[in-house]
Amino acid sequence: MSTPVAFVAKLPPLPAIKEVVRLYKLRAKKQLSQNFILNYNLCKRIIKTAGSLKNSYVCEVGPGPGGLTRAILEAGAAHLSVIEKDDRFFPTLEELNAASHNRMKIYHGDVLHFNMYDIFPPEISRDWSEEPPNAHIIGNLPFSVSTPLIIRWLREISRKEGAWSRGRVRLTLTFQKEIAERMVAPVMNDQRCRLSVMCQNWCDVQHKFTITGKAFVPSPDVDVGVVQFTPRITPQILTAFEYVEKLLRHVFHYRPKMCRKGIETLFPPDRPDLTRRLLTRADVHADSRSYSLHVEDFDRMCQAYKEICDEEPHLLTYDYRSKENAVLWRNRKLLNI
Known part of the structure; x- marks a missing residue:
């Protein structure tokens, strides 16, 4: 991946996400815990929560039909890597890549077992004590993998491995509202649990806002929280x-x-x-x-x-x-x- 150059972030006219889903006959697979966000304004709100993406390197996990993907590209990302397990979505992602003048790289894989060491180029690296690099991990996570995935990523953050070999890369992710509340729960709170202490130990974690389950297709029985993580320079618990x-x-x-x-x-x-x-x-x-x-x-x-x-x-x-x-x-x- 080369150094970012000036480009036009605005994508050419594209079908609405809902129309893309209809055209390609894409249906969420229950066994993969898939829930699509078809409201593009909501996609843009989630991406805005991540902060400025201008000339940044972004990794999106589980892009699905490409709602968040489109919003990331239009926000000015210099390069976007997407990791998708379900190859039914590849044609729509390839169309977005072409529309963005090949600013994307599409990986076929299971993010739970994906080695993210090379997902960001070495030239953007920053020392752990410095400000985070101009890189972001973003995703509308399937409920079934969200907790084991964040535990794995916390381990990599603690060891400065994988994507975090480049520095304190930030994350903006979706979780079930209950899980999001647990992550930020303070001492004596009813939701305080292992996940609370682990997330707060290695990251500054913020529950940014809640999305009603009705905004997803198919609609889950629960609401969804958007959570942002910024790795701490020094964890609160110093043990391995x-x-x-x-x-x-x-x-x-x-x-x-x-x-x-x-x-x-x-x-x-x-x-x-x-x-x-x-x-x-x-x-x-x-x-x-x-x-x-x-x-x-x-x-x-x-x-x-x-x-x-x-x-x-x-x-x-x-x-x-x-x-x-x-x-x-x-x-x-x-x-x-």
């Missing part, structure tokens, strides 16, 4: 991703109960001393509820968990749900330990 993710997953597994219940499952049932050791080192009360804990508490807990794993390395891969360990945990419950 694998320790943070695992500890949060266990602590919030028993969300309404004492945090001790979740921490116990990090270790074999015959090692209650490790739970006490972690809580003591982290200076966290065993009776605390997960949603009441502040990021500083989790920072100390993750550091304590890592120290314990450093002392006994096999503990990081310990899985209480494995067949063998599950039997031990059931026996422990029967004994009311």
Whole structure:
């Protein structure tokens, strides 16, 4: 990809997205959790939320019939890469590429397994401590992949890998409204969960606005939130991703109960001393509820968990749900330990 040059962002007259869907007989596939945005004004509003795209490099995930794609091109993107799993949409995307004077590159693939290292050119790279590069990731995500995808991307952000090898690349994405609310939920909020702490730890995350489900085709039973992520220069929890993710997953597994219940499952049932050791080192009360804990508490807990794993390395891969360990945990419950 070459350095951006002056061009006319305005696309030639094109059929309405609704007409494109009709012409190509495109129907959303339920098994792929597809929901189209056919209102072009709404597409433009989502793209405006991402900020200025003039002369920028953009990656759109799941473009579908191309509503957001068209809005990105008209917003002045110098180059747009799209990742689409469903090849039924390729003819419409190829038409947009031709109309934009070949400013697009179309990738056929599943974004959950797509290596995004080369999606942006190296010449736009910026140091992590600097302002974000002129690059954006945008997408109307299928509900079925949205949570595992953002978890994967948070891991890459934490390691400065993939698209984030170029710097603090920003994201503007859609999620179910409930998921969007969880991502921004503060301490003591009913929606506070593992996803809240993880998103807020590695990114400045903002729920920009909500779209009624009726704006999509077919209409989902839920409303949709537009969320923007800007990677933090320094995360709030300094421990490596694998320790943070695992500890949060266990602590919030028993969300309404004492945090001790979740921490116990990090270790074999015959090692209650490790739970006490972690809580003591982290200076966290065993009776605390997960949603009441502040990021500083989790920072100390993750550091304590890592120290314990450093002392006994096999503990990081310990899985209480494995067949063998599950039997031990059931026996422990029967004994009311």
